[in-house]
Amino acid sequence: MKTKIVCATAVIAVLAGAAPGNPTRFGAFALDLLGVGVATAAAAKTSAAGAETGGSQKGDFGPPRGAPIKAVLLGGAAGGFLGPDRLDVRLTFEDARVGGYTLGSGVIMVLDASVDLVDLCLRIARFFRDESCGQCVPCRVGTVRQEEALHRLVAGRTIGTAADELGLLEDVAAVMRDASICGLGQTAASAVQSAIGTFGLFGSREGT
Ligand code: SF4
Numbered sequence: 001m002k003t004k005i006v007c008a009t010a011v012i013a014v015l016a017g018a019a020p021g022n023p024t025r026f027g028a029f030a031l032d033l034l035g036v037g038v039a040t041a042a043a044a045k046t047s048a049a050g051a052e053t054g055g056s057q058k059g060d061f062g063p064p065r066g067a068p069i070k071a072v073l074l075g076g077a078a079g080g081f082l083g084p085d086r087l088d089v090r091l092t093f094e095d096a097r098v099g100g101y102t103l104g105s106g107v108i109m110v111l112d113a114s115v116d117l118v119d120l121c122l123r124i125a126r127f128f129r130d131e132s133c134g135q136c137v138p139c140r141v142g143t144v145r146q147e148e149a150l151h152r153l154v155a156g157r158t159i160g161t162a163a164d165e166l167g168l169l170e171d172v173a174a175v176m177r178d179a180s181i182c183g184l185g186q187t188a189a190s191a192v193q194s195a196i197g198t199f200g201l202f203g204s205r206e207g208t
Helices: 003-015 025-036 048-053 093-099 117-132 137-155 164-181 190-199
Strands: 070-072 080-082 108-112
Touching: 070 117, 070 190, 080 190, 117 137, 117 190, 137 164, 164 190
Parallel strands: none
Antiparallel strands: 070 080, 070 108
């Protein structure tokens, strides 16, 4: 846990060009929850392409040097995925806005082939369901519905077709994004929607 927080502070510091400070509560929790390979921003420098270098020695987070990259999750659990074809994006707010990705909390998670993206989405959905304080309905109900729909898709016990469930997830995501009171609910579906859209999870895209 301690090492992961240090990693998060390094990410934030390098991206901000400042000395390491305290990570946001959200970023630290995201790292702890997901428990998968995390590349330091020291490796990533100013573009996601730098993440290709991965861990340089035993004990580093992230894929070993030279391991193929399956995905990069920018911004932690509230962020979005990039596929291996987009590792050259620049990590600036301006480029992110134009390119349709997010820097979010500044966390960069580099995932190799050993990472199960469906399982990762389930972990993220569980995290948001746990962390929702319950004050507003869109987030309180939406985070539960999101996790339930994902579990049905994984188990193959969909209500209607898989496309129906994906449509439901999209609707729930829109409601949480537009009607939740705070940032947690507003971003609770971001990573899941991004994974579905980027990688065609659950057959959401032909030929993937
Ligand atoms: S959006 Fe924020 S205020 Fe609303 S239930 Fe979620 S965590 Fe609580």
